[in-house]
Amino acid sequence: xxxxxxxxxxVVVEARDVTMAYGxxxxxxxxxxxxxxxxxFALLGPNGAxxxxxxxxxxxxxxxxxxxxxxxxxxxxxxxxxxxxRLGLVLQSWRDHPRWRVAELLAHFAAYYPDPREPAELLAxxxxxxxxxxxxxxxxxxxxxxxxxxxxxVGRPELLFLDEPTTGFDPEARHEFxxxxxxxxxxxxxxxxxxxHDLVEAERLADRIAMLVGGRIRAHGTPAELAxxxxxxxxxxxxxxxxxxxxxxxxxxxxxxxxxxxxxxxxIAGLEVRRPTLEDTYLHMVHRAADGTxxxxxxxxxxx
Amino acid sequence: MKGTxxxxxxxxxxxxxxxxxxxxxxxxxxxSGHLTNVAVALALAAYIGDDVPGTQTPMAHLVLAGxxxxxxxxxxxxxxxxxxxxxxxxxxxxxxxxxxxxxPAYLIAKCVLVVGTAVGTLALLxxxxxxxxxxxxxHGPGGWLTLLWVTTLGLLAVVPLGAAIGAVLPNPREALAxxxxxxxxxxxxxxxxxxxxxxxxxxxxxxxxFPLKWMAQGLRSALxxxxxxxxxxxxxxxxxxxxxxxxxxxxxGSLLAVPLLRxxxxxxxGSRLSARHRKAAQSGAMPG
Numbered sequence: 001x002x003x004x005x006x007x008x009x010x011v012v013v014e015a016r017d018v019t020m021a022y023g024x025x026x027x028x029x030x031x032x033x034x035x036x037x038x039x040x041f042a043l044l045g046p047n048g049a050x051x052x053x054x055x056x057x058x059x060x061x062x063x064x065x066x067x068x069x070x071x072x073x074x075x076x077x078x079x080x081x082x083x084x085x086r087l088g089l090v091l092q093s094w095r096d097h098p099r100w101r102v103a104e105l106l107a108h109f110a111a112y113y114p115d116p117r118e119p120a121e122l123l124a125x126x127x128x129x130x131x132x133x134x135x136x137x138x139x140x141x142x143x144x145x146x147x148x149x150x151x152x153x154v155g156r157p158e159l160l161f162l163d164e165p166t167t168g169f170d171p172e173a174r175h176e177f178x179x180x181x182x183x184x185x186x187x188x189x190x191x192x193x194x195x196x197h198d199l200v201e202a203e204r205l206a207d208r209i210a211m212l213v214g215g216r217i218r219a220h221g222t223p224a225e226l227a228x229x230x231x232x233x234x235x236x237x238x239x240x241x242x243x244x245x246x247x248x249x250x251x252x253x254x255x256x257x258x259x260x261x262x263x264x265x266x267x268i269a270g271l272e273v274r275r276p277t278l279e280d281t282y283l284h285m286v287h288r289a290a291d292g293t294x295x296x297x298x299x300x301x302x303x304x
Numbered sequence: 305m306k307g308t309x310x311x312x313x314x315x316x317x318x319x320x321x322x323x324x325x326x327x328x329x330x331x332x333x334x335x336s337g338h339l340t341n342v343a344v345a346l347a348l349a350a351y352i353g354d355d356v357p358g359t360q361t362p363m364a365h366l367v368l369a370g371x372x373x374x375x376x377x378x379x380x381x382x383x384x385x386x387x388x389x390x391x392x393x394x395x396x397x398x399x400x401x402x403x404x405x406x407x408p409a410y411l412i413a414k415c416v417l418v419v420g421t422a423v424g425t426l427a428l429l430x431x432x433x434x435x436x437x438x439x440x441x442x443h444g445p446g447g448w449l450t451l452l453w454v455t456t457l458g459l460l461a462v463v464p465l466g467a468a469i470g471a472v473l474p475n476p477r478e479a480l481a482x483x484x485x486x487x488x489x490x491x492x493x494x495x496x497x498x499x500x501x502x503x504x505x506x507x508x509x510x511x512x513x514f515p516l517k518w519m520a521q522g523l524r525s526a527l528x529x530x531x532x533x534x535x536x537x538x539x540x541x542x543x544x545x546x547x548x549x550x551x552x553x554x555x556x557g558s559l560l561a562v563p564l565l566r567x568x569x570x571x572x573x574g575s576r577l578s579a580r581h582r583k584a585a586q587s588g589a590m591p592g
Contacts, residue, residue, distance in 0.1 A: 052574060052575045053575070055574075056573050056574060056575060059402070059573075061572070061573040061574070062573055081309065081404035081405055082404065084402065084403070084404045085404040087402070089399075089402045089574075091395070091398070091574035091577065091578075092574060092577075092578050093395065093574070093577045093578040093581045094394075094395040094398075094399060094577070095394045095395060095581070096391065096394040096395040096396035096398075096399050097394070097396055097399075098394065099327050099331065100323070100327070104323065108316070108319060108320060108323065109403065111312065111315060111316040111319060112312065112313065112316050112403050112404055112405050112406065112409065113404070114308075114312070151399070155403075155404075163574055
């Protein structure tokens with residue numbers, strides 16, 4: 001699907017057949033990932049799909065059960081301080097340092113890195129210049145998350161993790177946050193791994209999306225590729241002679257409709273041809289995983 | 305290369321300790337927690353008129369020396385664990401874990417904060433007592449030296465232990481409840497506020513296992529005239545025993561603290577943090 005002829009140094013994250021089991025519960029059942037330098041990569045999936053587990057394995061916070069992982073050329077389980085310094089993290093539920101002042105906190109965390117960004121510039125980048133002297137626990141949710149982003153990139157990381165960054169945001173805060181991520185990727189060249197359960201957010205921000213459902217990557221590619229692939233199998237619905245509703249998926253709906261007409265020798269009751277959107281495909285996958293009818297065979301879902 | 309990193313982390317740690325000390329001074333609520341002890345000690349000292357039985361030492365002095373020891377004890381075993389648990393819950397520990405050199409810097413900062421708080425409150429207590437209620441000050445260089453080593457060793461006895469406790473306690477509210485009761489029990493039974501000899505022998509023996517009794521005894525030896533040792537349980541200051549018990553607690557605390565802190569830091573991850581915040585939000589205990 002994606003061209004794999006990029007050089008090794010362009011691959012920032014490489015995961016092969018990663019599994020994770022807690023007791024007898026399989027959370028990840030063989031995840032493969034390739035994330036390239038400079039791209040915004042979205043790991044899309046419903047809650048409980050294994051997104052956070054995947055990200056924590058990549059961050060070196062969790063030991064995988066099996067599989068190979070390289071993040072910036074290093075196995076995260078053996079990552080040292082120098083390696084940590086090349087990563088930036090923005091987690092969902094940080095409420096730390098509530099009594100620090102915004103600029104003070106940013107300047108302090110700059111002190112850990114050999115070549116940090118200028119705190120004042122960083123505040124301007126994330127739009128918190130006016131809040132520089134404010135105490136951290138007086139920030140709004142959106143401001144707090146933007147401060148987390150500033151703290152995440154103060155050490156000029158090569159890879160930035162954003163774990164469900166817009167959960168609980170109002171539409172305006174979400175919009176501003178999206179603009180910030182786009183600016184980081186386009187102007188600052190930061191590689192971003194974003195997790196989200198929101199397809200719209202993934203389509204909007206990501207160069208490439210991997211859909212993680214039920215502990216497996218079910219599909220991956222650019223948003224356009226995924227949409228094209230989703231639409232490749234059209235769904236034809238009609239009502240059979242005996243009155244039962246019929247549904248069939250096919251890559252060639254025109255032929256199927258022609259065949260139906262030929263067999264019926266007349267108009268077809270309730271005939272409908274639909275091209276599924278990416279959202280249809282995503283929801284279909286999520287529902288099937290939730291129903292437990294979680295077979296490996298995608299598509300070809302015939303029903304009578 | 306490694307050296308420059310360590311220098312940077314040390315600088316970050318010292319800077320962090322300084323900022324946290326300043327925040328403590330700016331925070332009236334937390335500051336009053338430390339000042340209350342000083343005020344209570346001064347009030348008791350002003351109120352009590354008797355002498356320690358069998359000596360010319362005012363009972364007020366015994367209370368002041370006892371509270372001085374208790375200040376150190378409380379900073380190490382109550383304030384420090386509470387701080388560690390709170391910062392773990394908020395995610396500060398996780399952020400520092402994700403930062404190169406964050407954990408060493410954190411430990412340095414906590415040392416700065418603990419030593420700063422301890423020295424500050426101890427000096428405040430002894431000086432204000434000396435000025436306001438004719439409290440005791442060390443006699444001569446020997447007394448100051450004893451004050452210095454008992455304070456240092458006393459902190460070393462309780463700080464690693466407090467760090468170990470802070471690493472295993474579940475959350476700030478339960479932490480306080482779990483620690484306060486035994487601490488107050490020791491305050492009463494360790495001879496810090498009245499002579500230990502007035503307590504039943506089994507109680508004395510239990511209290512002798514813990515550091516507070518020895519910290520108070522060591523401070524009395526630093527602050528009192530030598531004649532006052534007649535009122536001690538053994539009839540002497542037992543300074544070698546003070547050093548031995550406090551050192552033993554320091555060693556035990558360190559043996560526990562290092563692996564427990566490492567485990568606490570390693571266990572932190574984003575999902576654990578959010579799970580805890582969800583639980584706290586459900587119980588309505590933590591502001592959204």
